[in-house]
Amino acid sequence: MVFPRSMTVLDVSEITPVDIKESPADDSKSIGIVYGKLMHVDVIQNLENGYSEISTWDYRSMRDIRGFVPTKLLKTVELNKKYGIVVALSQQKVYIYEDNALIKTFLCSSGLDDNNYFTPKGLYRIGERGESFFSPKYGQGAYYWVRFNNNYLFHSVPFDENRNIIEEEAAKLGQKASHGCIRLAIEDALWLYNNIPQGTPVIIKD
Template identity: 30%
Template sequence: MEKIYKIGYLLLLSAFFTDISSQDIEIIVDISDQRLYLIENNDIIESFPVSTSKYGEGSIENSFMTPLGLHEIKEKIGKNAPLNTVFISRIETRKQAQIIESPLDTEDDFVTSRILWLDGLEEGANKGPGIDSYDRYIYIHGTHEEGLIGQKASHGCIRMFNEDVINIYNKVIKGTKVYIRA
């Protein structure tokens, strides 16, 4: 019953997107499910496991929390990078990450394969001084810690399996709306 309710809620959110976006594709990140939903024409077309912040939800600068609310993809980085490529400061290093498939939290926080850099759209909630998602470098990206996908483990970003983030990257454009909910 709860699953049906959540899907209904997600479809209601996707109807909300129709009023704010002329695009056919939107993204909903549901932190309670640790899932990312790809919505097209108000239908869920794909669902992917994700990993959001192990520090919880919030927008405060340097909190390492995942921000909530409405965002858009401001930048897409890594178009032709090979699978598992490591990025440092959004620059492709040409190094390949060693993928950890067990649920091991390492000291490293590699950004891998693709980057979808988010910009908050809600002034005072995820946009503006001290709370700005773009200034906080909040991304949807691949990770070397794939064994932690499906549980809260990130430092604020939305982590995905590397193949999944490439899949999403190829389906969205700059300006695609992303709604993050708890």
Template identity: 30%
Template sequence: MAAIIRGNSLLQSLKLFYLSVTIVALSLGQQVSAQVTTKEGAATTNEGNPPLELSPVTEPKLPPLGSPSLYLPIEEASPTSTLTDTQLVIKLSDRKVYVYRDKQVKGSYPIAVGKAGWETPTGTFKVIAMQRNPSWEHPWSGKVIPPGADNPLGARWIGFWTDGKNFIGFHGTPQEQLVGQAVSHGCIRMRNKDILALYAQVAIGTPVVVER
């Protein structure tokens, strides 16, 4: 009877042992699964563990003060201006100024040129000054004429020659009926709408060629 009891007891002990092993195995499997899930980027399922931090790709940080250039997109460089390919050619005999771009004529405007004794100088120059709505000082009286409809320089001034005291350039005029004649003191007079158009096509340094 005792042997039977010992046998039954041994059998029960074996059953309890196998049951314990199964429970431990299941428990270990759950822990491994949780660890694998954590490594793949999802929040951990284990209580007490902090959630994983979000990647900067999905949640960018605010830029620190004083360092916006590290975070803001860099402004694209402006394409090379076509003004660098522009050249003005004044043909005194034609009473016109021609706008060349890439060595091709893109437009022309009628002009008034210097009168006898005040001829417009010939040669190769470049734009050295540009001014919107310029004032004009009378060369003899010193009286200053402010910008406006009666200003002898019109709406724009584009200077291309100077001897340090006198200046010659393109400008508008309130006497547009004289455009096409030799009436100036060397400057190139233009209709106001034309000087506005020319002003938008040149820059400081634009070559100016004056031919007879």
């Protein structure tokens, strides 16, 4: 498996949204948003007025989108060359590569694929991480989260408000079950957390 060596991102923080404009002008309306640092955008053309036309995935509508952003925000970044990750949604598996050779395969649970909860396909890179989080909105948390697109994370199967693993959710590994993140067994989430560096490419596909 050969991974890209670089990708184009928006040069703002991982949790900062950038408006995608309908036309290349400051007063043009926003038709979508994309978050910085971690998500690849395709540059269609650079215009003379300081805007560029891009094609990407809209975080709001959860659909492919084409629009305009300030050219000064575009940045080409180098990707980690040692590791690479492929998420195969149709198989509900995560493949870990080292020096382009497959070294690990993890069973996972991706988004449920309804209108609100699905896992976006595309090219990303690994960002920040943390030991755990809890979402009051869902009444769930998880261990060993690793970001690949704003609130989209790799993390363990979920725990409840008492930090106990929810066994019925853990039993769903291998089928679509999450709110959009990539769930992993605790030991697999810990391995990824400990071993995969920032800047590692992530390809999410069918």
